Amino acid sequence: MMSNNPFPLSKEKLLEAYRTMRTIREFEERLHVDFARGDIPGFVHLYAGEEASAAGIMMHLNDNDRIASTHRGHGHCIAKGVDVKEMMAEIYGKSTGACRGKGGSMHIADLSKGMMGANGILGAGAPLICGAALAAQKLGHGGVGISFVGDGASNQGTFLESLNLAAVWNLPAIFVVENNGYAESTSVDWAVAVDSYVDRASGFGLPGITVDGTDFFAVYEAAGEVIKRAREGGGPSLLECKMVRFHGHFEGDAQTYRGKGELEDIRANKDCIKFFQARVREAGVISTSEFEAIDKEVARLIEEAVAEAKAASLPSAKELLTDVYVAY
Amino acid sequence: MPGPVVGIIANPVSARDIRRIIAHAGSLQITDRANIVLRILAGLAAAGVGEVVMMPENAGIRLHLSRAMMRAKSAGEARFPELSFLQMRVTSQAADSAFAARLMRRMEVAAIIVLGGDGTHRVVVSECGSVPIAGVSTGTNNAFPDNREPTITGLAVGLAVTGAVPAREALVDNKRLEVTINGVREIALVDVAVVSERFVGSRAIWKADGFRELFVTFGEPGSIGMSSIVGLLAPLKRSSPFGRRVIFERPETAPFRLMAPIAPGLIEQVGIERVETISFEIPTMLTVPAGTIALDGEREVTFSERDHVCVTLRDAAFRTIDIASCMSHAAAKGRFVEPAGKLPFFSHQQGGS
Numbered sequence: 001m002m003s004n005n006p007f008p009l010s011k012e013k014l015l016e017a018y019r020t021m022r023t024i025r026e027f028e029e030r031l032h033v034d035f036a037r038g039d040i041p042g043f044v045h046l047y048a049g050e051e052a053s054a055a056g057i058m059m060h061l062n063d064n065d066r067i068a069s070t071h072r073g074h075g076h077c078i079a080k081g082v083d084v085k086e087m088m089a090e091i092y093g094k095s096t097g098a099c100r101g102k103g104g105s106m107h108i109a110d111l112s113k114g115m116m117g118a119n120g121i122l123g124a125g126a127p128l129i130c131g132a133a134l135a136a137q138k139l140g141h142g143g144v145g146i147s148f149v150g151d152g153a154s155n156q157g158t159f160l161e162s163l164n165l166a167a168v169w170n171l172p173a174i175f176v177v178e179n180n181g182y183a184e185s186t187s188v189d190w191a192v193a194v195d196s197y198v199d200r201a202s203g204f205g206l207p208g209i210t211v212d213g214t215d216f217f218a219v220y221e222a223a224g225e226v227i228k229r230a231r232e233g234g235g236p237s238l239l240e241c242k243m244v245r246f247h248g249h250f251e252g253d254a255q256t257y258r259g260k261g262e263l264e265d266i267r268a269n270k271d272c273i274k275f276f277q278a279r280v281r282e283a284g285v286i287s288t289s290e291f292e293a294i295d296k297e298v299a300r301l302i303e304e305a306v307a308e309a310k311a312a313s314l315p316s317a318k319e320l321l322t323d324v325y326v327a328y
Numbered sequence: 329m330p331g332p333v334v335g336i337i338a339n340p341v342s343a344r345d346i347r348r349i350i351a352h353a354g355s356l357q358i359t360d361r362a363n364i365v366l367r368i369l370a371g372l373a374a375a376g377v378g379e380v381v382m383m384p385e386n387a388g389i390r391l392h393l394s395r396a397m398m399r400a401k402s403a404g405e406a407r408f409p410e411l412s413f414l415q416m417r418v419t420s421q422a423a424d425s426a427f428a429a430r431l432m433r434r435m436e437v438a439a440i441i442v443l444g445g446d447g448t449h450r451v452v453v454s455e456c457g458s459v460p461i462a463g464v465s466t467g468t469n470n471a472f473p474d475n476r477e478p479t480i481t482g483l484a485v486g487l488a489v490t491g492a493v494p495a496r497e498a499l500v501d502n503k504r505l506e507v508t509i510n511g512v513r514e515i516a517l518v519d520v521a522v523v524s525e526r527f528v529g530s531r532a533i534w535k536a537d538g539f540r541e542l543f544v545t546f547g548e549p550g551s552i553g554m555s556s557i558v559g560l561l562a563p564l565k566r567s568s569p570f571g572r573r574v575i576f577e578r579p580e581t582a583p584f585r586l587m588a589p590i591a592p593g594l595i596e597q598v599g600i601e602r603v604e605t606i607s608f609e610i611p612t613m614l615t616v617p618a619g620t621i622a623l624d625g626e627r628e629v630t631f632s633e634r635d636h637v638c639v640t641l642r643d644a645a646f647r648t649i650d651i652a653s654c655m656s657h658a659a660a661k662g663r664f665v666e667p668a669g670k671l672p673f674f675s676h677q678q679g680g681s
Contacts, residue, residue: 006524006525006526006527006618006619007525007526007527008525008527008529189386189418193388194357194358194388195340195358195386195387195388196340196341196344196357196358196387196388198343198344198348198355199355199357199358202355202357207348207349207352208344208348208355209344209345209346209348209349209530210341210344210345211345211346211530215528215529217527217528217529217530218528218529218530218531220529221346221529221530222346222349222530225346225349225350226349229349237349240344242420279526279527279630282630282632283526283632
């Protein structure tokens, strides 16, 4: 069958990639509705529209590899293998959540999966991943560390210092800039002095490349090369994924900074999942019915996750101080 | 009567792709691109061009230029022509270069100077019509544009558009390849490669085992990229009245194999089944039923068994400014000598040290 498959992944892997992207989309669109209904405490920042980046990168990783995510971290968590039901419970603030309901959307973590955490502090993941990459280098197990930042957080000192540190120590670290065009409401054109992240990487002596983050295959191909390079001792690199987000910076954001018709346009013409389906279906590798079967399974999973999250209990008061600090 | 206006299209996002990882290709910083434009502007002004219009972008070139122009003006220097930017929406996609070229053609600019690699030049040529172009290499794969100091490009373009060099010496006709897929036309200036993968992905082509066919307008032995395959097998000049087609075969079973620099930093062995000559205006069908078409080194379009695809070589499809010819003419006529027409000839003995 592989001879009829013109893609760099087997049919099983293509189905896995689609399931990941569909799960992220379904998860986020459901949160969009539930948050508006007032069911969810705290803030949520949705990843819908950006799925190709998380899926295309994480397909190359294993549990030895660590990632540090952002405030917009649900997609990274799902793609890295964090349990979807535990994630939903966490966002609902329930005791069955990935962090026992005390982290919420912006602090979901699962170290067993190499997921070092979403992060409410912009740019804070980059230094963490330098530590993870240093550990991988010293342990010699071939693991890599991947830090995700948005275009806004890429201006943070933590991020820039991390580029320097990773270059100085030749760490197996990859810095992924998920450039969705807006730092909250500020266009990237107004807030980044060097608009090319390739230039920015060059300034620290590491290679950088830009890919179309709405094209799963572009991300997959580029991520494969930078990750392989890091595993082989080639050192750090930067990968900019140019992408779009389908929702506001946070849920409740009126998005007055967007152009007229912009949202409708990106949903119609920049949908990474539609692109993926069209290419794979056109090549005759995955049929419409196979996509629909996954869609149904994912919808059921998210429905169950919400129902179980709603039914679960809140953490008790006596757990207030547990899991807050790590004991050595 | 107003003098000639020159257009400049400087692609801010060329040289950013995966070839920086797989082949150590270079990248040119935004400030360097702005400095290149400033050197071009200085050349244009020295040759008598008073007005230049540029494609706008938001990556920083415009900002750096504005600062330099403002400084020159406040210092009372007249080193640069008047510079303005087209009124257009910036999308930071290749479509910006195409749209800018279309606007410049409508404005009847005298010439367009292009900063980019083969891909950027291809996009500009798709819309510039009969407006001549001059290329400056700032891309990854630069088989088409000259590798030349931009100051000289500015000077030569200025000489051409002001009439200091007659058109018959300043302008050159160029071939191009046209690919039609179910009637939709795409173009390539240097090469059309057919590869077996059926996804565009990260665009660059570098996996030689997927190469199936290659068409070129020219192939020089000193070139980089896919056209180097022809350059090293059966060299072909830009001015030759035909093109070439290469049919690839797996290296293990191919009649012969060739080592070729298929991308900057990437010298690969390719298996060759045969090389053919292609004539103008005769459509050629592909030998492979499905795959991806790469135009000037970048995957652009996928096709399958259901699609009708053919490749045609066109003659005199667009014009370029011959920089070397312009400068030779200027030297021969003493264009930069004062008093005009008085050439200070020396014999060997007098030339001395």
